[in-house]
Amino acid sequence: MLFFFFSLLLGLIALAGIVLLVRPLRYIFISRPLLKIYRKILPQVSQTEQEALDAGTVWWDGELFSGKPDWNTLLSYPKPQLSTEEKAFLDGPVEQLCEMLDEWRITRELHDLPPNVWQFIKDNGFFGLIIPKQYSGHGFSALAHSEVVMKIGSRSGTAAVTVMVPNSLGPAELLLHYGMEDQKNYYLPRLAKGLEIPCFALTGPDAGSDAGAIPDTGVICRSEFDGKQDVLGMRVTWEKRYITLGPVATLLGLAFKLYDPDGLLGKEKDLGITLALIPTNTPGISIGRRHFPLDAAFQNGPNSGKDVFIPIEWVIGGREGVGNGWRMLMNCLAVGRSISLPATSVGAAKLAARTSGAYGMVRVQFKMPIGRFEGVEEALARIGGNTYMMDAARIMTAGAVDLGEKPSVISAIIKYHLTERGRQVINDAMDIHGGKGICMGPSNYLGRAYQQVPVSITVEGANILTRSLIIFGQGAIRCHPYVLKEIRAANDSDNVRALQEFDRALIGHIAFSFNNGLRCLLYGLTGASHASAPNKTSVEIAGYYRQLSRFSAAFSLVADVSMLMLGGSLKRKEKLSARLGDILSMLYLCSATLKRFEDDGRPVSDLPLLQWSIQDALYRMQLAFYGLLDNFPSRIMAWKLRLLVFPLGRAFSPPSDELGHEVAKVLMASGEARDRLTAGIYVPTSADEPLGILELALQCAEKCEVANLKIRTAVKAGQVSARGGEKITEALDQGIITSTEAESLKEMKFLRRRVIMVDDFLPDFS
Numbered sequence: 078m079l080f081f082f083f084s085l086l087l088g089l090i091a092l093a094g095i096v097l098l099v100r101p102l103r104y105i106f107i108s109r110p111l112l113k114i115y116r117k118i119l120p121q122v123s124q125t126e127q128e129a130l131d132a133g134t135v136w137w138d139g140e141l142f143s144g145k146p147d148w149n150t151l152l153s154y155p156k157p158q159l160s161t162e163e164k165a166f167l168d169g170p171v172e173q174l175c176e177m178l179d180e181w182r183i184t185r186e187l188h189d190l191p192p193n194v195w196q197f198i199k200d201n202g203f204f205g206l207i208i209p210k211q212y213s214g215h216g217f218s219a220l221a222h223s224e225v226v227m228k229i230g231s232r233s234g235t236a237a238v239t240v241m242v243p244n245s246l247g248p249a250e251l252l253l254h255y256g257m258e259d260q261k262n263y264y265l266p267r268l269a270k271g272l273e274i275p276c277f278a279l280t281g282p283d284a285g286s287d288a289g290a291i292p293d294t295g296v297i298c299r300s301e302f303d304g305k306q307d308v309l310g311m312r313v314t315w316e317k318r319y320i321t322l323g324p325v326a327t328l329l330g331l332a333f334k335l336y337d338p339d340g341l342l343g344k345e346k347d348l349g350i351t352l353a354l355i356p357t358n359t360p361g362i363s364i365g366r367r368h369f370p371l372d373a374a375f376q377n378g379p380n381s382g383k384d385v386f387i388p389i390e391w392v393i394g395g396r397e398g399v400g401n402g403w404r405m406l407m408n409c410l411a412v413g414r415s416i417s418l419p420a421t422s423v424g425a426a427k428l429a430a431r432t433s434g435a436y437g438m439v440r441v442q443f444k445m446p447i448g449r450f451e452g453v454e455e456a457l458a459r460i461g462g463n464t465y466m467m468d469a470a471r472i473m474t475a476g477a478v479d480l481g482e483k484p485s486v487i488s489a490i491i492k493y494h495l496t497e498r499g500r501q502v503i504n505d506a507m508d509i510h511g512g513k514g515i516c517m518g519p520s521n522y523l524g525r526a527y528q529q530v531p532v533s534i535t536v537e538g539a540n541i542l543t544r545s546l547i548i549f550g551q552g553a554i555r556c557h558p559y560v561l562k563e564i565r566a567a568n569d570s571d572n573v574r575a576l577q578e579f580d581r582a583l584i585g586h587i588a589f590s591f592n593n594g595l596r597c598l599l600y601g602l603t604g605a606s607h608a609s610a611p612n613k614t615s616v617e618i619a620g621y622y623r624q625l626s627r628f629s630a631a632f633s634l635v636a637d638v639s640m641l642m643l644g645g646s647l648k649r650k651e652k653l654s655a656r657l658g659d660i661l662s663m664l665y666l667c668s669a670t671l672k673r674f675e676d677d678g679r680p681v682s683d684l685p686l687l688q689w690s691i692q693d694a695l696y697r698m699q700l701a702f703y704g705l706l707d708n709f710p711s712r713i714m715a716w717k718l719r720l721l722v723f724p725l726g727r728a729f730s731p732p733s734d735e736l737g738h739e740v741a742k743v744l745m746a747s748g749e750a751r752d753r754l755t756a757g758i759y760v761p762t763s764a765d766e767p768l769g770i771l772e773l774a775l776q777c778a779e780k781c782e783v784a785n786l787k788i789r790t791a792v793k794a795g796q797v798s799a800r801g802g803e804k805i806t807e808a809l810d811q812g813i814i815t816s817t818e819a820e821s822l823k824e825m826k827f828l829r830r831r832v833i834m835v836d837d838f839l840p841d842f843s
């Protein structure tokens with residue numbers, strides 16, 4: 078009987094093998110039926126969605142999707158570096174700008190940047206960071222752009238947004254890529270020198286996240302314009318809101334849908350989304366009113382226009398640009414989204430990390446620095462680990478842009494994860510600071526950053542949407558080695574070619590999935606001890622590469638099965654898609670973190686930060702897998718996948734308490750690891766600055782550690798009986814501490830008081 082079943086099984090396997098290997102049979106029994114199913118389950122993709130999917134490039138994300146990332150490739154990417162000129166700009170004009178910024182005055186009194194700051198920004202070319210030198214800009218690298226925004230962001234959210242927007246997705250970036258020569262020659266130098274203030278208007282009351290649905294329209298016509306008759310152009314009507322720099326802009330970048338009912342340009346009547354540059358003093362435009370985004374003082378407001386005539390030359394790219402607006406936006410979004418919000422989030426996180434560690438050491442309760450309490454230590458560890466990983470991802474992604482990539486999926490990953498982690502870091506910092514973070518005033522260095530978090534969560538793709546719909550949705554199609562080929566074949570109207578192409582992609586896909594499934598099981602059973610790691614790495618971290626190889630294989634397998642079983646409905650199953658996106662994102666963040674550690678020369682003092690952040694991410698990936706499989710619609714398939722991915726059950730735990738303790742120590746001690754973690758932010762040295770005082774207080778607290786211990790021991794032994802400040806005098810009199818130590822202790826009392834005090838005001842806040 079057993080022999081019979083065994084023979085039957087072998088026979089079935091052989092039959093399947095023959096069907097797979099003999100092409101005509103494969104066409105009949107596998108490829109053709111599957112192509113039919115594929116065509117049915119393929120999600121309906123609109124033109125705008127298709128252009129979004131096609132935008133940008135695939136980089137390291139493609140390796141992660143392959144299930145077999147080549148770590149040597151990762152480490153062969155050059156370490157992103159600043160040029161001498163870029164460093165000089167950061168140490169010169171950026172430092173000076175930061176010194177000039179007083180966020181309290183800006184947000185509370187002026188509700189705007191002061192005129193001298195506006196002028197300084199314009200005069201020093203802050204609006205032309207990305208504009209090439211030939212057009213009078215700085216022509217900086219993406220890394221330098223990111224460093225500038227990060228540093229300003231650590232000082233003033235208002236100034237950071239003001240500088241960030243003209244350098245992000247907007248007129249300059251669009252002109253650089255799609256502008257006609259005369260448009261570039263005219264506008265780019267003016268933008269670089271601050272002679273024009275740009276804004277870019279896409280969002281309106283009815284089109285927020287669904288930006289492709291803008292109801293704003295332009296109709297091609299001929300009209301009298303600027304004293305000339307019969308000028309070819311369009312009448313545009315729009316209503317936009319939330320537009321940054323809008324109220325003070327001189328140049329409005331506008332997105333609208335263009336129609337040509339009279340066929341003045343050709344046969345096509347519905348021309349599609351089009352972008353134009355319109356001087357804001359053009360008759361018919363209403364602009365200048367302001368929104369008030371959570372107490373921030375950057376310029377932001379609505380604008381509208383009714384039947385505003387603009388000549389066709391104002392379309393970005395001229396006639397060629399007509400109808401290509403969405404493609405332009407999606408391509409430029411990949412770069413802008415890779416830099417701006419990640420940089421501001423990291424700036425705020427570094428500020429939070431530097432101040433929370435110092436405050437944890439300076440603030441004493443229950444006779445102990447609060448940072449030494451385990452509860453506070455936990456929050457400090459999260460701040461340290463998250464900030465380390467966030468900065469690593471910021472740098473690696475800016476480096477990718479400098480290599481010429483337009484990493485669309487990666488830009489969505491870091492936009493979402495860096496703003497979310499930034500939110501976590503600032504929340505933790507606020508908790509650690511207690512009332513000190515809550516009471517607003519000139520000495521509160523955290524409150525405004527906390528208030529501004531929702532802005533970065535919402536703009537450039539609101540976070541819930543980015544996580545649920547974009548990261549995996551776009552990743553699956555762009556980064557997967559076979560899915561795009563299959564989709565293209567399925568959409569091919571030539572049935573013979575479609576079948577051939579589909580078959581070729583399918584065979585590759587089957588081998589790919591089979592391979593991933595096998596490796597996944599093997600890694601699960603062996604703890605990934607033989608998975609790949611780079612040739613040149615250290616023993617402390619080689620294991621992390623192996624675990625990531627394991628998760629990459631598991632991710633590819635589960636992603637494949639999810640797509641196969643759920644097809645187009647995966648687009649609606651946002652909770653599943655979000656978890657798949659989380660796993661892909663965590664793989665990227667971990668890659669960046671390991672690369673950072675290697676690029677920095679594997680500093681031993683950074684090890685706790687590296688270990689904490691990677692262990693936390695591995696644990697989170699496991700949670701995402703379990704969450705996905707627990708909710709997978711097919712219970713049998715979920716069971717099989719769990720057996721393949723976690724054959725021995727759960728394998729990862731969160732970082733240990735001891736590791737968290739080590740991370741907290743890094744944040745609480747002045748030194749190279751803390752400086753490296755918070756490198757590039759603005760740290761004033763003046764004792765008149767809240768941050769300057771905090772730095773001095775931290776150094777003094779460290780100096781007083783030994784003397785404090787001596788006094789505590791003496792009090793316990795009954796050698797010192799005095800209370801409060803008298804203890805210092807008594808300990809000095811008795812020779813328990815030296816006079817230098819006594820001086821430091823007295824200075825500490827003074828500095829601590831300055832650090833812990835908050836602002837108060839007259840009853841009417843005047």
Ligand SMILES: Cc1cc2nc3c(=O)[nH]c(=O)nc-3n(C[C@H](O)[C@H](O)[C@H](O)COP(=O)(O)OP(=O)(O)OC[C@H]3O[C@@H](n4cnc5c(N)ncnc54)[C@H](O)[C@@H]3O)c2cc1C
Pocket residue numbers: 276277278279280284285286287318319320321322370377532535536537538539540541542543545546651
């Ligand atoms: C301060 C500020 C500055 C801005 N600057 C500019 C600018 O300069 N130019 C410009 O054009 N726009 C700008 N915006 C607009 C910004 O891009 C939009 O606010 C953003 O696209 C979200 O649109 P919405 O606010 O209408 O939210 P909605 O689209 O109404 O979304 C509300 C919530 O629903 C979620 N959601 C929506 N659809 C889905 C989905 N399919 N799946 C899951 N979740 C979903 C979103 O994630 C969000 O959480 C700015 C906005 C703000 C607040």
